[in-house]
Amino acid sequence: MTTAPVAVQPIPRGTLAGRVGRRALDWVPALVVLVLVFLIWQESIAVFHIKKFLAPQPTAIASTFWTNRHELISAGWFTFQEALGGFAIGCGLALVVALVLARWRGVGRALMPYMIAANAIPIIAFAPIMNAWFDPFSKGSKMAIAAVLCFFPVLVNTLRGLTSVRPQSIELMRSYAAGELETFRRVRIPTALPFIFTSLKIATVLAMIGAIVGEYFGGAFTALGVLIDSRSTTFQFKEAWAGIGVACAYGIAFYLAVALLERLTLRGVPSTDD
Amino acid sequence: MSVVEIKDVGKTFEGGTTALEGIELAIGEREFVSLIGPSGCGKSTLLRIVGDLIRPTAGTVRVNGKPAPQARADRDYGIVFQDAVLYDWRTVARNISLPLELARWNRRRRTGRVQEMLRLVELGGFESHYPWQLSGGMQQRVSIARALSFDPALLLMDEPFGALDEMTRERMNLELLRIWEASGSTIVFVTHSIAEAVFLSTRVVVMSPRPGRISDVIEIDLQQPRTAATREEPRFFELVTRVREALHLGSDLDRKLAAPAAEAQP
Numbered sequence: 001m002t003t004a005p006v007a008v009q010p011i012p013r014g015t016l017a018g019r020v021g022r023r024a025l026d027w028v029p030a031l032v033v034l035v036l037v038f039l040i041w042q043e044s045i046a047v048f049h050i051k052k053f054l055a056p057q058p059t060a061i062a063s064t065f066w067t068n069r070h071e072l073i074s075a076g077w078f079t080f081q082e083a084l085g086g087f088a089i090g091c092g093l094a095l096v097v098a099l100v101l102a103r104w105r106g107v108g109r110a111l112m113p114y115m116i117a118a119n120a121i122p123i124i125a126f127a128p129i130m131n132a133w134f135d136p137f138s139k140g141s142k143m144a145i146a147a148v149l150c151f152f153p154v155l156v157n158t159l160r161g162l163t164s165v166r167p168q169s170i171e172l173m174r175s176y177a178a179g180e181l182e183t184f185r186r187v188r189i190p191t192a193l194p195f196i197f198t199s200l201k202i203a204t205v206l207a208m209i210g211a212i213v214g215e216y217f218g219g220a221f222t223a224l225g226v227l228i229d230s231r232s233t234t235f236q237f238k239e240a241w242a243g244i245g246v247a248c249a250y251g252i253a254f255y256l257a258v259a260l261l262e263r264l265t266l267r268g269v270p271s272t273d274d
Numbered sequence: 275m276s277v278v279e280i281k282d283v284g285k286t287f288e289g290g291t292t293a294l295e296g297i298e299l300a301i302g303e304r305e306f307v308s309l310i311g312p313s314g315c316g317k318s319t320l321l322r323i324v325g326d327l328i329r330p331t332a333g334t335v336r337v338n339g340k341p342a343p344q345a346r347a348d349r350d351y352g353i354v355f356q357d358a359v360l361y362d363w364r365t366v367a368r369n370i371s372l373p374l375e376l377a378r379w380n381r382r383r384r385t386g387r388v389q390e391m392l393r394l395v396e397l398g399g400f401e402s403h404y405p406w407q408l409s410g411g412m413q414q415r416v417s418i419a420r421a422l423s424f425d426p427a428l429l430l431m432d433e434p435f436g437a438l439d440e441m442t443r444e445r446m447n448l449e450l451l452r453i454w455e456a457s458g459s460t461i462v463f464v465t466h467s468i469a470e471a472v473f474l475s476t477r478v479v480v481m482s483p484r485p486g487r488i489s490d491v492i493e494i495d496l497q498q499p500r501t502a503a504t505r506e507e508p509r510f511f512e513l514v515t516r517v518r519e520a521l522h523l524g525s526d527l528d529r530k531l532a533a534p535a536a537e538a539q540p
Contacts (some may be wrong), residue, residue, distance in 0.1 A: 057415055116285070166357075166359065168355050168357060168359045169359055169361070171322075171327050171353075171355075172353065172355075172359055174326075174327055174328065175346065175351070175352070175353045176349060176372070176373045176374070176376045176377075177346055177347045177348075177349055182376060186361075186372065186375075186376075187361070190361065190363045193363075243480050266363070
């Protein structure tokens with residue numbers, strides 16, 4: 001009574017080039033939309049006689065960017081460093097707290113209401129306070145704001161992941177006489193990884209927003225948020241738009257970097273997001 | 275020496291439900307014992323008590339002559355559930371080697387044993403597949419290979435083929451007998467299926483519900499080794515009938531059905 005191994009067809013994984021090719025095709029509709037939006041934007045400003053300083057044409061923004069590219073990119077880099085620092089602090093803390101809460105549920109019951117309350121703090125109101133607590137011209141004050149924004153989504157998702165293990169997986173580990181630490185290492189954390197990466201991707205964008213919002217309430221003159229703020233208050237909207245574009249570009253790059261890390265870490269695990 | 279010795283075991287859950295009462299059972303080396311009974315008769319609970327996954331509220335369980343918690347700590351048994359419970363992020367080979375990693379086997383020994391196990395369950399060539407790339411029957415075979423990888427004296431199986439279709443199930447029954455033969459282990463097997471219990475077992479333990487207790491123990495004297503033809507022997511049908519009757523006698527639902535008049539007149 002043997003079963004020939006050929007009876008099962010493993011799901012074809014395809015070559016890397018093939019997958020990239022399919023991916024490129026997947027992007028076509030989105031690119032078409034982008035081009036259309038820019039075309040309509042560009043043309044309607046001329047057609048409807050919209051004042052150029054209110055909504056500059058994409059081409060004008062692009063040329064402004066090009067002229068100021070060194071200043072914009074280095075301002076963006078400065079802000080990105082703040083975002084990255086805040087991301088590391090906020091996500092790192094959230095991961096540690098989630099592990100503690102998953103291990104000692106009683107601690108969770110005691111602390112969770114306050115975590116939820118902390119999450120309800122409007123970040124706009126919080127930013128000036130952080131600037132007061134820490135030196136507003138340092139990166140630290142912006143990192144604090146970004147960290148606060150990142151903390152909660154990562155905490156909630158990680159905790160969810162750590163506790164969504166099937167009871168039988170835990171029974172199995174018990175049957176192997178595995179301790180608590182082994183069970184976390186070999187079952188709970190691997191189960192939580194997809195949840196963790198989802199929240200880390202959310203946190204990348206939040207970290208950029210946090211850093212820029214913080215800079216609106218005062219920051220170094222080399223920071224992107226300060227630059228956008230000062231240009232818009234002086235009606236240099238082309239410059240402000242170019243700054244926003246740069247902020248988006250850094251945010252997207254940050255997101256993609258974490259998404260790539262996710263792909264590399266979760267190789268073999270069936271992907272849930274495509 | 276008995277591999278499993280259950281003495282006067284009872285289990286009452288918080289809230290007062292009595293799942294098991296007065297269970298006495300001794301299982302010898304190389305036996306294949308099935309626990310069969312309707313839902314709620316506590317057969318899975320009994321299996322979990324043997325594996326020290328839950329504690330009894332009365333009585334004692336010894337495995338390999340040791341108290342059940344000690345036997346679990348010594349990794350004296352392997353367990354297989356209805357779901358294969360494979361870890362999605364591990365390949366077939368790494369799923370099988372998980373208990374070996376926990377027992378701190380070195381890499382070379384692990385690789386050797388995984389290959390041996392893959393041959394035993396006839397999954398050679400699938401070591402680098404992920405669980406989701408396998409059929410249900412193959413996943414369950416990986417799960418069996420994992421349970422046997424560290425060579426436990428006892429294999430506990432909780433309706434392992436319950437989720438499989440009839441064809442696959444019959445094939446897996448034969449596979450399991452072959453594995454039982456080759457590994458020399460003792461098996462305690464929980465099932466809903468009368469035919470499966472009779473076909474596989476050396477003894478069938480019939481349980482009745484509310485509270486769960488053993489209502490009959492039936493020796494299965496079918497010739498070893500069993501083959502597909504065993505299912506067509508007259509003796510097989512006789513034993514199936516015996517188990518079925520024992521099950522119905524033990525079930526109060528059937529007692530009610532058998533005597534509807536008595537129920538109707540207070």
